[in-house]
Amino acid sequence: MSELPRWDDLDVVLVDQDPVRRAAVARLARLLGAQRVETYADWSNAVIEGPVARPTVVLVDGALLGRKALELSSAASSDRLFVALVHGESGTTPEFLAAGFGAVLYDPITAVDLERVFALAHSVLSKAADRERRLQVKLSALRQVEADLTLLAEMTPDWLSRSLHLLQRILDVPALAVWKVDWEADALVNAGAVGLPVPFVRELEAKSRGRGVALVHRVLESLLVPVDMREDSTDDRVLTSAETRRTVGLEAGVVVPIRYSGRIVALLSVYLARLDDFARSDIQLYDSAAEALAVAWKIAENRRVMLQNQLLYRTLVEEEPVGVVLCGIDGSVRLANRAAARLLGYEGPDRLLGVRLPEAVRTLAPLPWDEWTQRAAGTSAVEAVVPILTLDKRLRIVEFHARVVELPGDGPGWEPQLQLVLADVTLERRRLMELELLHDLTRMVSEERDLEAAFRMVADRLQREFGYGLVGLALLSGDGTRFIGRAVRVEGGLTYNEWRADRGVTGRAVRENRAQLVVDVREDPDYFEPQPDFPMESEVVAVLRRNGEPIGVLNLESRRGHRLDQEDLRLAMNIAVHLELLMRQVELTEQLERQALSDPLTGLPNRRALQEHLRRLLRDRRIGTVSVILIDFDTFKTLNDTLGHLFGDAVLQAVSDRLVRSLRPSDLIARYGGDEFAVVLADVDLPLAQEIAERLRQAVGAAPFEVRGETVVLTISLGVAAYPRHGDTVETLLRAADEALYRVKRSGGNAVGVAGEEAPQL
Numbered sequence: 001m002s003e004l005p006r007w008d009d010l011d012v013v014l015v016d017q018d019p020v021r022r023a024a025v026a027r028l029a030r031l032l033g034a035q036r037v038e039t040y041a042d043w044s045n046a047v048i049e050g051p052v053a054r055p056t057v058v059l060v061d062g063a064l065l066g067r068k069a070l071e072l073s074s075a076a077s078s079d080r081l082f083v084a085l086v087h088g089e090s091g092t093t094p095e096f097l098a099a100g101f102g103a104v105l106y107d108p109i110t111a112v113d114l115e116r117v118f119a120l121a122h123s124v125l126s127k128a129a130d131r132e133r134r135l136q137v138k139l140s141a142l143r144q145v146e147a148d149l150t151l152l153a154e155m156t157p158d159w160l161s162r163s164l165h166l167l168q169r170i171l172d173v174p175a176l177a178v179w180k181v182d183w184e185a186d187a188l189v190n191a192g193a194v195g196l197p198v199p200f201v202r203e204l205e206a207k208s209r210g211r212g213v214a215l216v217h218r219v220l221e222s223l224l225v226p227v228d229m230r231e232d233s234t235d236d237r238v239l240t241s242a243e244t245r246r247t248v249g250l251e252a253g254v255v256v257p258i259r260y261s262g263r264i265v266a267l268l269s270v271y272l273a274r275l276d277d278f279a280r281s282d283i284q285l286y287d288s289a290a291e292a293l294a295v296a297w298k299i300a301e302n303r304r305v306m307l308q309n310q311l312l313y314r315t316l317v318e319e320e321p322v323g324v325v326l327c328g329i330d331g332s333v334r335l336a337n338r339a340a341a342r343l344l345g346y347e348g349p350d351r352l353l354g355v356r357l358p359e360a361v362r363t364l365a366p367l368p369w370d371e372w373t374q375r376a377a378g379t380s381a382v383e384a385v386v387p388i389l390t391l392d393k394r395l396r397i398v399e400f401h402a403r404v405v406e407l408p409g410d411g412p413g414w415e416p417q418l419q420l421v422l423a424d425v426t427l428e429r430r431r432l433m434e435l436e437l438l439h440d441l442t443r444m445v446s447e448e449r450d451l452e453a454a455f456r457m458v459a460d461r462l463q464r465e466f467g468y469g470l471v472g473l474a475l476l477s478g479d480g481t482r483f484i485g486r487a488v489r490v491e492g493g494l495t496y497n498e499w500r501a502d503r504g505v506t507g508r509a510v511r512e513n514r515a516q517l518v519v520d521v522r523e524d525p526d527y528f529e530p531q532p533d534f535p536m537e538s539e540v541v542a543v544l545r546r547n548g549e550p551i552g553v554l555n556l557e558s559r560r561g562h563r564l565d566q567e568d569l570r571l572a573m574n575i576a577v578h579l580e581l582l583m584r585q586v587e588l589t590e591q592l593e594r595q596a597l598s599d600p601l602t603g604l605p606n607r608r609a610l611q612e613h614l615r616r617l618l619r620d621r622r623i624g625t626v627s628v629i630l631i632d633f634d635t636f637k638t639l640n641d642t643l644g645h646l647f648g649d650a651v652l653q654a655v656s657d658r659l660v661r662s663l664r665p666s667d668l669i670a671r672y673g674g675d676e677f678a679v680v681l682a683d684v685d686l687p688l689a690q691e692i693a694e695r696l697r698q699a700v701g702a703a704p705f706e707v708r709g710e711t712v713v714l715t716i717s718l719g720v721a722a723y724p725r726h727g728d729t730v731e732t733l734l735r736a737a738d739e740a741l742y743r744v745k746r747s748g749g750n751a752v753g754v755a756g757e758e759a760p761q762l
Contacts, residue, residue, distance in 0.1 A: 007118045011036040011054050015043055016061040016085060021107070025059065025085075028114050032224070055079045057121045059105070062086045081121040085109065086262065106262040110220040112287060119284045142170060142285065146292040151428060153300035160192040163296060167289050168194050171282075175250060175271035177201070178293065179208075181264060187212040191266060200240060200248050207239040215239070216267065219255045226252040226278040229271075251275045254283070256290045260298055268293060323422035326407075329373050331356040334417065343398060343422050345390025357420075362389040362561070364467045372402040377416050379404070385429065387467050393537065393563035395467050397429040398422050427567075433465050434571060438578050451586060452486065458575060459487035462556065466571070469559035470530055473579075475544070475552035476501060476510070483553065490530055491559065504528050509541040510550045515576075516541040517569045521557070530557070538564035542576035546584070554579070599671040601649055602656040610670035610678050614730050617682050618723060626723040627689035629679040630737040631659070631696065634715045634749035636675040643710065648675075651712055654705045662699040663692075678734075686722040686754065693718045693752045701750065715750035717741055726755040 012029045014037065016022040022039050029037050036054075043064045062084045087107035103120055105113045149166070152159035164176045175195030179188040188208040190201045208215060219227075219237055228235040230251050231242040237255075238245075252275040258266040268290040272278055323340025327333050333356075336349040344361060346352055352360070358369045364387040372382065381403040388398050401421040406414045437458065444454050459471045470490045474483035483506060485497040501507055508526050509516045518539040521527040527539065536557045544552040554576045558564050599606045605613070617626045633639075633655075640648040652675065659669055659677060672678040679696070681689055697716055705712045719741025721727065726736035736755035744753035 007033040007122070008035050009054065010034055010118055010121055011038075011052065011056040013038045013040070013056060013058045015040045015059065015064065017041055017064060018061070021085075021087075021109070025109055025114070028109070028111050032111065032114055032118060034118075052079050055121060056081070057117060058082045059085055059117075081117070083117050106259060108220070110257065111222070111224050112220070112256050112283065115224055115280075115283050116287050119281070142167075142288040142292060146295055149292050149296035150299050151431075153296040157300075159296060159300055160293075161194070163293060164192050164194040167292075171270065171285055171289060173270055174273050175248075177269045177271070178258065179204075179267045179269060181212060181216055181266055183213060185212070186210055188215070188267070195271065197248065200244055203241065203244050204239050211239075216264065219267065220257060220264075224280060224283060226254050226272065226275065228275060229253055230275065249273070252278055254278065254286055256283070256286045258290045258294050258297065260294060260301070265297065266293075325352070325357065325420040325422065327357050327418045327420065329416055329418060331358045331369065333357055333360075340420075340422050343390075343396065343424055344388065345392045345394070361386075363387060364389070364395075367400070372418055373404065375402075375404050377404045377406045381421070385425065389562050393561055394565070395426075395558075395562050396424055397426045399425045430466070430567065430571070433461075434574065437461050437465075438575070441575075441578060441582065451583060454579075454582065455487040458554075458579070459489045462575075463489045463491075466568075467558075467562065468556045469534065469536060469562070470555070470557035472506075472555035473552070474499075474506070474555070476550065486552075491534065505539050506541050506553045506555055509543050509553055513543060513545075513548075513550055515543060515569060515573055517564065517566065519563060519565070535560045537562055538568075540564050540568050540572045542569070542572035544576050544580055544583075546580065602653055602671050604656055604660075604677075605668065605670040607670065607672055607678075610668065610672065610680065611730050611734075613668050613670075614680050614733070617680065618728070618730065618733075623683055625683060625685050626733075627681040627684045627686060628721050628723075628733050628737045629681070629689065629693045629696070630672065630719045630734070630741045631677040631679070632717050632741055632745065633675040634717055634745075636714075639712065639714075647708060647710070650707045651705060651714070654707055655700060655714065658699055658705075659696060662696055678737075686720065686725065689720050689722060690752060690754060693720050697750070697752060717744040717749040718752045719744060719755065720752060721755035 012026075012034045014022060014026055014029070016025065016039070019041070022041070026037050026039050043060070056079060058080050060082060081103070083103045083105060085105050085107065103117050105117065149159070149163045152162050156162070160178060164178065168176050173195075175193070177193035177196055178191040180191045182189050186209065188205060190205055193201055215237065222237065227237045228251075229238055229240075229245050229248075231246055233242075233245075250271045250273060252272040254270045254272070256268050256270075257264045258268055268286065270286050270289075321339060323343045324335075324337045325333060325340045326335035332354060333352045336352040338349055341347070341349045341352055344352070358367050361367065367386060368384050372384075375382065381401045384400045384402065386398055386400060388396050390396055399422070401423075403419045404416050405419050407417050408414055440461075441454055441458060444450065444457060455473045459473055462468055462471045470488075472485060472488040474485045474488070476482070477484055481501055483499050483501050485499075488497055499506075501510060503526075505516050505518055505521075505524060505526050516539070518524045518527065521536050521539050524539075529536065537560045538558045540556040542554045543550050544554065554572050556564065556568060556572055558568075598604065598609065614626070614628070617623055636648065636651075639651065652671075656669075656671070656677065659679075663669055663679065666682065668680040670678050670680075679692075681692065684692070697718055701713075701715045705714060719737045719739070721733055721736035721740060723733055727733035740753040740755040740757070744751045
């Protein structure tokens with residue numbers, strides 16, 4: 001393993017009134033490679049005055065700052081990164097960050113904590129412009145995935161397992177595990193793992209009993225050196241046996257803490273295939289992953305507590321993310337928290353007091369108020385998901401948890417009241433509805449290949465489930481001058497199905513070949529109303545493209561009072577891209593089917609197409625008779641052997657053209673194989689089929705063919721059979737025609753034979 005890099009390009013200033021912690025942190029800083037470490041027991045303005053020789057990390061005990069507002073903007077620009085050391089009641093993270101600190105560390109401070117701070121300082125204060133691309137890309141991905149982990153924690157109890165799979169792909173490691181610290185039982189309990197076999201997990205859990213707390217402290221106090229998991233390892237942090245580790249095939253592990261409100265609740269173990277795979281710079285990645293899990297962990301824990309405790313009134317605390325409203329049975333609001341007011345679009349909870357909630361909330365679907373209030377007090381809460389148009393004109397999908405409780409009333413007794421807990425599930429529900437729509441759309445197109453039905457389904461679902469006042473799916477006409485509506489849905493009925501392509505916001509989207517978001521259509525000069533008696537608020541247009549060029553639009557408009565935003569634009573663009581792919585898929589599928597059912601040489605249907613066509617005709621009860629003519633060239637083999645196969649192919653093309661011109665458009669002619677052709681005649685009886693066969697024989701033999709400068713005289717033999725006289729299946733009918741054909745061939749050819757009859761004599 002290569003030598004670990006050291007932070008010898010940073011200076012450290014430590015201001016801490018606790019001498020034990022001050023000495024411990026200073027020791028860690030020196031072990032990490034800091035060459036110059038200055039320590040102070042009390043705050044002094046000297047730490048931010050004057051220039052510094054090198055980038056400097058200033059670690060300050062939060063308790064020394066008290067309630068003083070500290071302005072550090074000038075210091076932060078002079079090669080110093082300020083970090084607050086938080087312990088006990090010394091302050092909160094937002095306060096220090098607002099004051100200008102670049103980071104906050106919680107007690108106890110570990111080598112991992114200092115490593116993260118030094119990496120941040122190096123990134124922020126370094127004069128070098130070049131950064132390692134791999135590290136930055138992964139850090140960016142982890143920052144973005146934090147919201148996804150939070151959403152998973154809100155949506156599913158299986159959030160941790162799914163989160164670990166997601167983090168495993170980002171970190172590109174063979175295995176990950178989260179070990180929950182059971183401080184009372186002095187053990188580690190696996191909360192989730194990916195890439196690890198069950199025996200490995202169970203053995204580690206068993207051997208951690210009685211050693212869990214000591215192992216946590218040992219891991220946190222150790223230097224930033226990975227756990228050596230090789231078979232001959234003597235690393236005292238390893239719990240599993242050499243035999244178990246051999247079956248796993250992993251050589252190293254890196255452990256970082258997961259904190260919940262400043263307390264270590266679990267350890268994130270990152271496993272590596274080889275010890276040499278460890279890079280010290282990757283500690284930042286693992287620490288960021290642990291922070292993302294910590295945020296999600298908190299969300300999941302909060303949700304579990306809310307459900308288990310039936311959303312008790314302590315959720316009224318302003319810091320809680322859910323809204324709580326207490327109403328009388330008549331609907332008048334008696335109590336509301338700030339989260340509820342914000343969710344319903346009010347400036348503050350006082351604006352809600354006294355109003356009747358069923359009338360104050362503007363919904364796309366009515367509140368089930370009677371159902372809620374008629375329930376008995378003390379019964380479990382019921383849920384309802386309701387789309388709400390807030391006062392700020394946003395459409396939010398709100399999950400209501402309603403429960404009747406008995407509380408002291410205005411008089412001496414108790415009276416029933418309705419407790420409502422509100423949660424904003426807009427993003428979660430919209431993502432779910434979007435995924436369901438795209439899934440159904442893919443299934444419909446893949447299984448049925450009915451684009452018209454798919455267009456109608458998209459328009460119906462977008463209007464019904466997402467609350468749009470107008471949904472229009474239109475494709476450009478062949479000359480590009482008009483939009484042809486394939487599915488247009490407007491509340492109150494269909495207003496139009498075709499409009500000029502140079503008009504409106506849709507026309508602008510096509511001209512500019514880019515999506516459009518118009519927040520207020522009254523301020524857009526290009527906008528035109530679909531119907532004057534139905535005023536709209538916003539419009540979104542996504543462009544459908546083929547090979548980068550516009551072929552149509554998906555148009556969404558909201559009624560007055562419902563303002564669209566970037567989320568609606570993203571939805572429209574996603575659906576448009578999906579429609580483009582599905583339209584292309586249908587085109588390719590139909591093209592492949594045409595190729596599979598056609599003869600590449602003549603362009604005629606092939607034997608398979610002939611059989612399928614004949615099978616459909618025989619099943620059609622409206623058709624009384626079906627005739628089949630099989631055709632074979634009399635001297636084609638000699639021609640092929642004399643002038644070559646390429647010449648023979650050219651002759652087949654010329655003959656097939658003459659045969660096609662001798663038949664009706666409704667008749668099917670196919671290349672049956674080699675130099676054989678077949679004709680299927682629907683609703684044509686046997687005598688007429690004989691006449692048609694004779695006409696084909698004369699058409700081929702009446703005049704020679706000019707092919708590649710050669711004059712070729714050809715004759716053909718034909719066999720005719722009719723349904724139901726000569727057979728009632730595809731196989732029997734073709735066999736009868738084939739037997740008639742070869743009776744003609746044996747008699748000299750150049751004639752028409754009928755199934756069941758003697759071959760004609762020439």
